[in-house]
Structures are given as structure tokens and as C-alpha cells.
Amino acid sequence: ADLEALKKEAALRAVALVESGMCVGLGTGSTAKYAIEELGRKISSGELTGIIGVATSNASEQLAREVGVPVEEFDCQQFDVAIDGADEIAPNLDLIKGLGGALTREKLLELRAHRLVIIADHTKLVKRIGEKAPIPVEIVRFGVASTLERLRDLGAGGELRSRGGEHFVTDNGNLIFDARFARIDDASALARDLKLTAGVVETGLFLGMAERAFVATPEGVRELTR
């Protein structure tokens, strides 16, 4: 099966955990897209009723509306389940997220999820966080050069994310620095150091948050738990 078919399979397994009446966190990215579409299908077919969705990005909110998932603004909902993708999944389910640019809203919402369920294809599996993906760091535009200097003092390489020759701008109006480090031995210490850097809004290190992950491989969908 091709990668997209695998991603969709993982998404279906996560949506199978959604029951009528639930408040569901809607992730962002090409895998979460399949979950939102499946949720819409189940609502349209009547299999699910009373679902409230809260989206982690304008793009996901728009898709949810298009496929018939009722969406609310995020204020203080408790989410029965949140379904989202990831860029790296470590054996203990620590994650790197944010290559889709939604890391700040994702983290704020997913910290309030009773169950954070990750969906991905096998290319996201790593032995150690930082093996493949950079760590997206959302930073405010004001004084960006000084913030980048502080990040470089932490040992970060990498550059500001650009899209079409312009700086990539998040839904929150901020910029993203895709930080690369030589070798990350202590992800939680790095997460703390990054977060404490003036000018940093949030990082793509989602540590100790995911409950399970449905990972689609050519041999089938693997269910990983923490």
C-alpha cells in the first residue's frame, strides 16, 4: 500500500476510539486530515452524534467545517480524545511536532486531552528524538535576530522557516525557527532551555503527552502505547 493509504489506515484506527458525545481535539497536517475526514463521514452517516471538535489550526478548522464536524473555539474544554500527527515518534512516545506549523495551538489544546492519540506512518519512528527532524521553535517577530542569537548560544543550528521566499508565519502571527542540535541526550532539559529563552513562544517537543500511537507500516498498523 502507498504511504497515503497507510496514513489513512492509521487515522481510521484513531477515529474508532471516538464515541458519540465526545469533545475531540482536531490535529493538523496531512495525516490528521484523514482523521477529520473520517470523523465527518461518521457524523454524516449518523454513526456518531453530539461530537464537538476544536481545531489546532485555521486549516483544520476549515476542513472540519467542510466535512461536517461541528467546531467550537478553544477556551477551556476538556478533550476526551485528541488526534494528531507527528514528525518523530520515539519508543517512549516522546514526539517532535510542528513541521506543519501548528505546534503552539496543538500543544495548548493537547495538554487538555485525556487521551492524545498520535497517527503516523512508519517513516516517523525514531530511536531517539532529534534523529531526523529539526525541533520547530515558534518565536515572536519582534527582535527576532536577538532571539536567534540566544538560540544559537544554546547550540542550535538551523534557520528561520521560509515558504515561497517569505518567512513562514504561524496562525498566531509568529515565525518558526527549525532548530537542529548535534545530539540530544536530554530532551526534557533541552525543552526547558528552549522554553526559557526570551522570544520563544513554544517548541515542538511534545514529551510525555501521547497516550498511544497508531503507526501504519507496510505490514499493517502497529499500536504503540507508552
Ligand code: DER
Ligand atoms: O505540524 C504538526 O505538528 C503536524 O502534526 C506534523 O507533525 C505531522 O504532519 P504530517 O501528518 O503531515 O506528517
